[in-house]
Amino acid sequence: MVSRVIPVDEFDLVIFGGTGDLARRKILPGLYRRFCAGQMPETARIIGAARSEHDAEEFKSIVRAAIHEFAANHACDEQQIGAFLDRLDYVQIDARGEGGWKELKGMMREGVVKAFYFSVAPALFGDIAERLQSNGIADAESRIVVEKPFGRDLQSAKKLNADLAKHFHETQIYRIDHYLGKETVQNLMAVRFGNILFEPLWNSQYVDHIQITVAETVGVGGRGEYYDKSGAMRDMVQNHLMQLLCLIAMEPPSRFDPDAVRDEKLKVIRALEPIDHHHIVRGQYDAYEGEPSYREDAGDLRSRTESFIAMRCMISNWRWAGTPFYLRTGKKLKARNSEIAVVFKDAPHSIFGEEAGRHANVLSIRLQPNEGMTLKVTIKEPGPGGMRLIDVPLDMSFAEALGDDAEEITDAYERLIMDVIRGNQTLFMRGDEVEAAWAWTDPLIEGWEARADVPKPYEPGSSGPEDSMMMLHREGRRWREIKG
Numbered sequence: 001m002v003s004r005v006i007p008v009d010e011f012d013l014v015i016f017g018g019t020g021d022l023a024r025r026k027i028l029p030g031l032y033r034r035f036c037a038g039q040m041p042e043t044a045r046i047i048g049a050a051r052s053e054h055d056a057e058e059f060k061s062i063v064r065a066a067i068h069e070f071a072a073n074h075a076c077d078e079q080q081i082g083a084f085l086d087r088l089d090y091v092q093i094d095a096r097g098e099g100g101w102k103e104l105k106g107m108m109r110e111g112v113v114k115a116f117y118f119s120v121a122p123a124l125f126g127d128i129a130e131r132l133q134s135n136g137i138a139d140a141e142s143r144i145v146v147e148k149p150f151g152r153d154l155q156s157a158k159k160l161n162a163d164l165a166k167h168f169h170e171t172q173i174y175r176i177d178h179y180l181g182k183e184t185v186q187n188l189m190a191v192r193f194g195n196i197l198f199e200p201l202w203n204s205q206y207v208d209h210i211q212i213t214v215a216e217t218v219g220v221g222g223r224g225e226y227y228d229k230s231g232a233m234r235d236m237v238q239n240h241l242m243q244l245l246c247l248i249a250m251e252p253p254s255r256f257d258p259d260a261v262r263d264e265k266l267k268v269i270r271a272l273e274p275i276d277h278h279h280i281v282r283g284q285y286d287a288y289e290g291e292p293s294y295r296e297d298a299g300d301l302r303s304r305t306e307s308f309i310a311m312r313c314m315i316s317n318w319r320w321a322g323t324p325f326y327l328r329t330g331k332k333l334k335a336r337n338s339e340i341a342v343v344f345k346d347a348p349h350s351i352f353g354e355e356a357g358r359h360a361n362v363l364s365i366r367l368q369p370n371e372g373m374t375l376k377v378t379i380k381e382p383g384p385g386g387m388r389l390i391d392v393p394l395d396m397s398f399a400e401a402l403g404d405d406a407e408e409i410t411d412a413y414e415r416l417i418m419d420v421i422r423g424n425q426t427l428f429m430r431g432d433e434v435e436a437a438w439a440w441t442d443p444l445i446e447g448w449e450a451r452a453d454v455p456k457p458y459e460p461g462s463s464g465p466e467d468s469m470m471m472l473h474r475e476g477r478r479w480r481e482i483k484g
């Protein structure tokens with residue numbers, strides 16, 4: 001299968017924080033891969049900007065090292081790398097200072113797409129936005145890309161939105177949630193709205209419940225102190241899991257266009273019911289075999305921040321009333337596994353009698369590892385001896401189905417950056433979406449803070465605290481196994 005690579009328009013992309021971890025691990029290797037794929041026009045340019053003093057050559061060697069380290073699964077052809085580095089430049093700028101902006105203006109070309117990636121702490125977003133305008137660097141067509149975290153509550157998200165809105169129109173602002181750039185996540189929309197098979201069953205009449213799991217095996221490690229200020233709810237649920245929930249639950253948009261899709265997602269967030277504390281389980285990983293506990297990693301032996309959370313969400317609308325959406329995410333769990341599972345109801349009547357047992361169809365959409373989909377269907381167990389039923393998976397691995405194109409599904413960042421250049425906001429969060437997500441999350445966090453709730457300990461390598469299992473058992477359900 002040959003994929004179509006459609007080159008984007010000429011662009012100048014400035015990466016503020018161009019020497020930082022995110023730029024080196026994701027953004028620049030991603031751009032290199034797009035360059036190798038032939039998607040980048042001949043004269044596209046990438047300008048790194050940060051406080052430290054570097055000349056263009058030093059910046060290029062930083063990027064060369066980053067490509068070797070982080071684009072390693074891609075052909076690292078020195079000639080290709082050299083041609084890519086030729087597009088790079090560097091400018092020393094302190095986001096809060098006045099130096100460097102004139103030089104940056106001098107580097108930018110007219111008549112090409114101008115994009116500015118804010119890969120810096122959110123506290124600097126407003127300063128950079130303001131200086132891009134006051135120095136006449138950005139214009140009405142320019143785009144800015146901002147990274148998570150977009151606020152830590154509704155108030156701070158509103159302030160960030162307001163700071164950006166002073167200088168850029170909403171149509172120019174691209175809030176990244178890299179989950180939306182994942183191939184499987186987009187496939188969710190293709191599966192739902194490109195097939196007649198699923199959508200008629202996609203409602204509370206046929207769906208028993210939905211599980212969304214994002215499990216990691218790593219702990220918070222060296223990021224402990226930083227992570228301790230956010231926790232699983234702010235770091236994962238408010239953005240990534242909520243976006244997955246929206247795509248699963250939303251009504252079909254009238255068109256695949258940015259505002260039509262985002263309007264439908266927003267309606268889902270606004271229809272989320274408040275959750276009482278019986279339907280939220282928070283956990284912290286324990287010490288295990290010489291490895292530190294969460295609290296040791298966080299540098300605070302009394303920390304009440306969660307490294308695990310499981311919750312039951314209900315959506316008040318005609319499609320989903322009565323159908324639970326169970327969300328869970330955590331660190332140091334049994335396996336690295338992210339999946340969405342749509343568990344359908346049992347057939348209303350079994351013609352095969354009680355002994356045939358209960359069999360529910362499950363559509364599982366895997367984000368990692370091995371992106372793909374499995375549909376569990378019930379068939380007759382082969383052989384004589386009567387009608388015994390068994391469940392078998394109809395399994396599709398995207399890597400196998402796409403053959404040589406499988407490499408194309410590896411990284412979300414490069415797809416999203418190309419969408420910025422194309423001016424397509426469909427896979428980016430709109431300001432009101434982010435605010436609505438915080439408006440729903442804030443009271444939950446305030447609730448456990450007011451109760452001085454202490455997260456339950458769990459053993460590393462497990463599926464989280466026992467209470468999380470119990471939450472589903474009480475309702476006659478069980479979590480799917482976390483499998484690598």
Ligand code: NAP
Pocket residue numbers: 016017018019020021022023049050051052053093094095096118119120121122124147148149
């Ligand atoms: P980082 O490694 O600390 O890098 C920060 C970058 O910003 C460096 O290039 C730094 O270079 C530059 N910088 C800092 N202060 C500056 C200033 N006043 N003016 C201009 N440049 C400045 O951080 P990071 O991990 O790359 O994260 C960047 C942003 O992405 C953060 O908002 C983070 O939350 C978000 N994010 C990161 C990841 C990730 O995997 N790393 C994932 C998701 C989101 P100088 O010190 O030389 O100025």
